[in-house]
Amino acid sequence: MADPALFEFLHTEMVAELWAQDPDPGPGGQKTSLLVLEGMGFRVGQALGERLPRETLTFREELDILKFLCKDLWVAVFHKQMDSLRTNHQVQAPLRLPGTLLCPQGTYVLQDNSFPLLVRMASGLQYLEEAPKFLAFTCGLLRGTLSTLGVKSLVTASVAALPACKFQVVIQKL
């Protein structure tokens, strides 16, 4: 059983490493590093999804899957539950004309008031700019686990004040 601290140390070093490697420190380069971190998180999330005990769980609706993420996955990975889960369903536009934006269905906001990967950094507004780097892997993790559970999604994160953060999960209808 690996100690939880090991994952935190490894994650911090991965963020630092990917950032240091970047020859282009501008917005374009930053995006690549975030994508790489997100991609790694995705693969780990997929693998975790396969290993989490869920034979006894029946997901009757989408919300059950999100609750699973907030409880079972979060406890398994971060040893705490997500602090809040809100849904933000919007009605889909009845006509799909070319150029019409579809309103996202199945949008969820998962809030963690004390996200372990941000807790060591600081509290408040210091390091706000750095925070996205520390969230990319976890966004991928969520997206990866959802993928194993048969759900395609887009996951982004935002931070208003450390160490609280929100993960926005938008379920993609196929």
Add this chain to the structure above:
Amino acid sequence: MSSELFTLTYGALVTQLCKDYENDEDVNKQLDKMGYNIGVRLIEDFLARSNVGRCHDFRETADVIAKVAFKMYLGITPSITNWSPAGDEFSLILENNPLVDFVELPDNHSSLIYSNLLCGVLRGALEMVQMAVEAKFVQDTLKGDGVTEIRMRFIRRIEDNLPAGEE
């Protein structure tokens, strides 16, 4: 579950590094360097949580590494063997290496030292307690050996360097 998280994340990291760097040697160096960076921070966590006192010699250090540190962080207790006559080298034998669960080395990565992060961690952590050491894998179950063996060599004690101008 945390053990799998770390193992899986480590695997994703090694895979990514193999994509980023053209040859195994560079990946090995990168793993060592990242391990070093982790080690210099991990030692504080270790000292805070383990309450071990100062080690008086390399034998005590070996015991602490195998019986306290490895146990705390990886849940395994390697055995300590093959002491050199001078007492400055020993081997850590890992029957099971948790990092390599679910891992197979593809044929085109025969020079990859998959768990090289561990060597960097050991080196970095010990440097922070004034010991310059060398750590390297001499056997690896991923390469078909029966056990995984890390050889530890004491190089020298690091004296505290005072900044110029201070007595």
